[in-house]
Amino acid sequence: MGLLRDWNYVERAVQIPALSEVIREALIRALFVRDDRVLPADLIGDLNRVPRVTVKVKDDGEVRKLVRVLNGEESTVSLGLNAEDYHYFRTQLGVGRTREFGLVPRPRALLTYDWIVPEQRGVQLDFSAYGAIEFAGDGHRAIAQVGATWKQLYDDALSKGHAVPFVPTVPLDFAVGDGLFGDAPFASFRGDFGTYVNGLRTISPYGHRARIGFEEVANNGTAYDLLHATLPLAAEFFVPVEVALRLEAKPANRKTLTYSFEDGPKLSAALDRLSRSGPGIGWVHVTDAVAAKTLRPAVPPEAFTVQLSLAATATGLAAREKAVDAAMAGFKSKGAETPSPFEVPAAAYRKTAEAVGRSVFVGEVRIPAKLLGDFIGKVRAFGDQSSARAGVYASLRDTGIASAFPSFAAPKDRDKVYDLSKGVRTIVSGTPGAAFTSRLAHLWEEEPGFLRRMALLRSLKLEIDAAHVVQPLIAP
Amino acid sequence: MANLDYAYRRLLNTLGPERVARSEFERMVYSHDFASVPKIALLQWRLYPDFVALPKTSEEVSALVKLSDESLLPITPRGGGTGWYGGSVPNRGGVLFDMRRMNRVVGLDPDGRTVTAEAGVTWKELEDHVESKGFALRTVPLNAIGSTVGGAINSASVGFGGLRGGSLRDSVANLEVILPDGSLLKTAAAADAGGQLADLTPLFLGAEGTLGIITKAVLRLVPKPEVTKPVTYGFAEPAAAARYLKGIVDAGLAPYHAALIDRDHFVFERALRPDSPDPVDLALVAVQGSKDEVSDQEKTLDALAKEYSGTKLPPTVGEGLWRERYNNYSARRLSRGLTISYNLVPLRRLPEAVETALRLRDKLKLNGSVQAHLVDTTTAALQPYVLMDDTKPSGGTALGFVKRMGDAAFKLGGHSMGLGLFLVFNLRKMHGNATGAYSAVKGVFDPRKKINGGKTFEVWTKYPWPGIRAIPPPGMAIGLEVAALLRRAKPTRDRFVRTYEASKGG
Structure with a gap:
């Protein structure tokens, strides 16, 4: 999730004397909805400036060249464009003027909303044609180009005897790279996306191929874990082009179990128990009735549906299922026939993703599992108050924390998204142990420790990207 | 730089006389870590600190860090001193912070499933504490008896439980750090924000104490398993045991721990304790869960071992090894010193890596043992150790093994672990x-x-x-590299254990 530029812009904007009287939250709202009644024309200009050129990447060599051109090391001649493209490129970027341009990767699917401050007339990288996946012949790992879709990775891995442990909590048609420069909510029962990333092949701000982390092994004991510290912001430090992923062996015996619950307290208690229940669980996916209907239109929706993937030895599967049944005590019904949303054919997956993507999502809420039922109730009540029917998609971690993604049936206009985000924030602030981690939540946060950590990240970005080429920071 | 006596007085004023040391003996103790350092190293570095400070609170650490602005003395933080690459020994004297007096378990949150511990608590103490409350640590470093919480985080250790519980990074929820300006930083948000909300924790994993001084850590816990059962299998050669470890991952199994220990380790152990197991190349696997699950996993592991021509060893072997799992390097008593080469290698190449380590050890005429364990589904830790007597002129040449082994790990697609003072290259x-x-x-x-x-x-x-x-x-x-060459040119093998020499034809 690209964030530093937005955060830096807000931090600088609150220091502008003319805006210092506007309270921070009102300023963020004005920036988010591009409110020209509050903001000076210069700021509105910044917010409306978008990348002028989109480059469809087919080879990482093109990115290297582009980076060197943008950081001034090489001239546009070295891009090797034909005369027409060359002219277009130079005029669109305004090459020759005393202005820096940067470069930004475009996510394939965005769950929430776009950046507040766009790349200022720079270059947008479209990785949709850069999507090959290379699986290791002997070992459970893959190197996926950032444009490869998660679904393709998942299906190909299974056909080659591997298993991709992480699934998108909200099943949109994400690319693997969306976990780095978008907001794809990849997670498994045992870890977040970063748990399964051994390394990134990137292009540095100086145009070199630079590997962050390793390809086949973990990066313990190799100085700072820069890989995982920057993973959610990776594209603000480097241009990631390929991801080295740690997979698992395809289990010989696995089963998808579906449990339905009638009420929130029973669901919460069951999830809390499940999160303590031991090995064998791949992922746990939770939906309320609204989300379940979108996800599985052919199945009558229950108040709450929990679906999980279970793997064990041939003899152990029954025992594990029994243990899971015990943990899920209080369920209304159980079945093994309901298909997993992740294992349907690619076309069906994309169709479902399209339907899911019509809702408005405001970001992730991390919440103790034992409070999830209550949280879903509050989100639905808030949705009803706001005339935006609410649903929730969630996944469970073995830490006892659930990742919940409220969805709303509402028009995707920025005012509405902002108000819905604010409503979710209010719910979260009244829930002990919960955290709202959307981009807006980052901008709203004024806790001194958080501000200091962000300032350190900004300093690190400015050190690593001293050429100001990878999503460069701008000030109003 | 300020006068040392003045700096000493200022330290005394801050901590009191009982927690500042400057005697020759005490300073000498802190001049090396777990690896033996030959005396010749003193020509290059001032390995003896000028003072040893033993802070008890974060506030004291902060005061000491601020004091160094006055004294201009360099600071070296140190945990249990169980590292092997000189990360916790001074290079220019200065003040060494021994963090082991910060040894309180601050609190355990049963609902949030976390424990907060000060940096100087050893992993064994912490493990005992959380187990007494019905929880278990997700991962525990290999040398848990001496290794402290802060030390292991600073070296991004690997150890027990990784295959199942994730890496140490997955285990650490938050850190309290005193930064070089003396200020206190919490590296993550109070709530579990899943790496968002500017989580700087990973930067301190493996930082070797170069970014700040870790004073507290919040670690994630799991419920204590009903049963933990170690099982052992003997193999004809270490590489066969390595193939078995890979087979465990290929079969989709995730035991709590899976390691190989070569027979030479038991030769050394037997020279020290006659009741040690018979020397054999073995795989030690620990399974956890309910009684039924453990029994089922054990049956699967037995069947898999058969496929790899492994023989199940009596339960007493596994139980003994498991009891002594944190006490792995007693062989150093045979030679007055020992050095370990820690490496991560691709799991698919573990058999090759094990053979390379054995070959290197023999080529350099060293006494040593090769051990390895699973870290995750693609990574294995390979940690051969070799005996060395650093009181003899030839002793230090054994360090050449660490260099050569690290080079081999890189060639195999992995890497050596740790940089510190000796492995920066x-x-x-x-x-x-x-x-x-x-x-x-x-x-x-x-x-x-x-x-x-x-x-x-x-x-x-x-x-x-x-x-x-x-x-x-x-x-x-x-x-x-010169040390390795000298080692190779040495006409005779080291002679520490008679039976070992006999087995190698020495």
Whole structure:
């Protein structure tokens, strides 16, 4: 999730004397909805400036060249464009003027909303044609180009005897790279996306191929874990082009179990128990009735549906299922026939993703599992108050924390998204142990420790990207 | 730099006389870590600290760090001293912070399933504490008896439980750190924000104390398993045991721990304790869960071992090894010293890596043992150790093994672990074109290089004069390579254990 530029812009904007009287939250709202009644024309200009050129990447060599051109090391001649493209490129970027341009990767699917401050007339990288996946012949790992879709990775891995442990909590048609420069909510029962990333092949701000982390092994004991510290912001430090992923062996015996619950307290208690229940669980996916209907239109929706993937030895599967049944005590019904949303054919997956993507999502809420039922109730009540029917998609971690993604049936206009985000924030602030981690939540946060950590990240970005080429920071 | 007596008085004023040491003996104790360091190293570094300080609170650590602005003495933080690459020994004297007095378990949150511990608590103490409350640690470093919480985080240790519980990074929820300006930083948000909300925790994993001084850590816990059962299988050769470990992952199994120990380890053990197991190349696997699950896993492991021509060993072997699992290097008593080469290698190449380690050990005429364990589904830790007597002139040449073994790990697609003072030359091999980005982290947190300066990215010497105040990291590599060559030229094998010599035809 690209964030530093937005955060830096807000931090600088609150220091502008003319805006210092506007309270921070009102300023963020004005920036988010591009409110020209509050903001000076210069700021509105910044917010409306978008990348002028989109480059469809087919080879990482093109990115290297582009980076060197943008950081001034090489001239546009070295891009090797034909005369027409060359002219277009130079005029669109305004090459020759005393202005820096940067470069930004475009996510394939965005769950929430776009950046507040766009790349200022720079270059947008479209990785949709850069999507090959290379699986290791002997070992459970893959190197996926950032444009490869998660679904393709998942299906190909299974056909080659591997298993991709992480699934998108909200099943949109994400690319693997969306976990780095978008907001794809990849997670498994045992870890977040970063748990399964051994390394990134990137292009540095100086145009070199630079590997962050390793390809086949973990990066313990190799100085700072820069890989995982920057993973959610990776594209603000480097241009990631390929991801080295740690997979698992395809289990010989696995089963998808579906449990339905009638009420929130029973669901919460069951999830809390499940999160303590031991090995064998791949992922746990939770939906309320609204989300379940979108996800599985052919199945009558229950108040709450929990679906999980279970793997064990041939003899152990029954025992594990029994243990899971015990943990899920209080369920209304159980079945093994309901298909997993992740294992349907690619076309069906994309169709479902399209339907899911019509809702408005405001970001992730991390919440103790034992409070999830209550949280879903509050989100639905808030949705009803706001005339935006609410649903929730969630996944469970073995830490006892659930990742919940409220969805709303509402028009995707920025005012509405902002108000819905604010409503979710209010719910979260009244829930002990919960955290709202959307981009807006980052901008709203004024806790001194958080501000200091962000300032350190900004300093690190400015050190690593001293050429100001990878999503460069701008000030109003 | 301030007068040392003045600095001493200021330290006394801050901590009191009982928690500041400056006697020759005490300073000597802190002049090396777990690895033996030959005396010749004193020509290059001031390995003895000027003072040893034993802070008890974060506030005291902060006061001491601020004091160094006055005294200009370099700071070296140290946990249990169980590292092997000189990360916790001074290179220019100064003040060494022994963090082991910060040894309280601050609190356990049963609902949030976390425990907060001060940096100087050992992993064994912490494990005992959480187990008494019905929980277990997700991962525990190999040398849990001596290794402290802060020390293991600073070296990004691997150890028990990784295959199932994730890496140490997955285990650490938050850290409290005193930064070089004396301020206190919490590295993550109070709530579990899943790496969002500017989580800086990973930067301190493997930082070797160069960014700040970790004073507290919040660690994630799991419920204590009903049963933990170790089982052992004997194999005809270490590489066969390595193939078995890979087979465990290929079968989709995730035991709590799976390791191989070569027979030479037991030869050394038997020389010390006659009741040690018979020497055999074995795989030690620990399974956890309910009684039924453990029994089922054991049956599967038995069947898999048969496929790899392994023989199940009596339960007493596994139980004994499991009881002594944190006490793995008693062989150093045979030779007065020992050095370990820690490496991560691709799991698919583990058999090859094990054979390479054995070959290298024999080529350099060393006494040693090869051990390895699973870290995750693609990574295995390979940690051979060799005996060395650093009181003899030839003793230090054994360090050449660490260099050669690290080189082999890189060739296999893995890497050596740790940089510290002795292995800085590996940094570029690890990170290639990204090395500058890693160095930038130090520049942001500690631009004046107050804390553990002159390590990890550069090699400072004890001399303050231009030209020789630092040596290029490859210089260290050359030194260790020369040690390896001398070792190879040595006409005879080291003689520490008679039965071992006999088995090697010595």
